[in-house]
Amino acid sequence: MDRRGVVNFVRSEYALLALLVLIVGGAWGFMELADEVLEGETHRLDEVVLLAMRNPADLSDPLGPGWVEEVGRDVTALGGLAIVGFISIVAVGHMMLRGRHRGALYVALTVGGGILVSTLLKSGFDRPRPDLVPHGATVYTASFPSGHSMMSAVVYLTLGVLLARLDSRPALRIYVLGVAIFLTIAVGISRIYLGVHWPTDVLAGWTAGATWALLCWAGADILQRRGRLEAAEKP
Template sequence: MTDPAKKPLARRIETRALLIWLGGAAAIWGFFNVASEVTEGDTAAMDQRLLLMLRRPGTLSDPIGPRWLEESMRDVTALGGFTFLTLATIVAVLLFSFHGKRRQAWILAGAVLAAQVSSEVLKTFYDRPRPSLVPHGSYVYTQSFPSGHSTLSATVFLTLATLIASVEVRASTKILIYVLAVLTTIAVGFSRVYLGVHWPSDVLAGWSLGATWAFGAWVVLEWMRRRDVSRERV
């Protein structure tokens, strides 16, 4: 006879598993849906409209807002750059390793490497030109779709938040970590459009791709946790 006490636990596990698959499917669907719209040219009008909204009418070389805002956007966009995120990843991996959290270290390194490779492959595959509608406010040298800054910032910040939260006991700290990760990711993506180096759809696709890898990192972490619990019970 089935133990009644185990039924609520089984339901929670089933519900959590369902949410995991739904979350992963939503992130993947988001990327390929945007990619399909971009390929068919359906995002062109909206991309141009949103990009022009961030420029002074009649002066496309001048973004809206004061000069300090434009300089701040360059600082923010650097947070999603290859150099900063590489250094941040290396430091985080070393810190996790020094504190005996080798699992978290390997998961972070794997997620970031996968995000970088997939971003470069997809850029080459879709081969979308950078926006030529407005002058660029930052140096660029690769294709436009998906946004590499948006992809890597979402992967690094969201994965890092998940891994730190896994070893943090206070709920308030967990919430703060996730809020900071999400806000930073959004700020980096917005800065790419503000500086005219990406179409909004590039950023949206980058967020979806980065969220997919961050979500995958969380799934791996949860799987390892459950495996350890099962072993302890044996």
């Protein structure tokens, strides 16, 4: 191995180590936040942020004109199970058509596993939905963590990091990851705006979903090194 190869190897090892540190930090952050929520330490902050998005004279009226609330409903649908499931199927199909069969299987397993984790966490904590304001969307499940926020992070961030790893062009990588982050943040904010989640529900969903995406990123890196996952395409 020449000097350049050694430098690239060391850099990749440090990058993987940094990913693992972020994964551990994300898991720790989620557990700390969950503990604070269970003890009721975040309730006052949740109320302040939630009410800040409402008309003080009429708590049933979110801030802004009527079309903003309609946009909020459209955006929040991007984190729904039907939409994220459809997008995942399209992404897997795209990878299959490009001949990246192992990558397609990995995406299907990681996205499906993330959705399963989200469902189990929500059932385990069973936190009631906000009752300060009328809900701007129909809800059926518990509140913590926000399923829409976590599933959007799981699907969009996981797809973003995995698709970015399959292409060596920096501009395309940045674009894919940027879109994934933007969609994840937008979905979470829409859940608070519509009054169906406490802010800490959304924060927990983002934290858990981002941690899962980083875990998938690290897994893809390890599998690519071992030749069990397709390498990035050259520009």
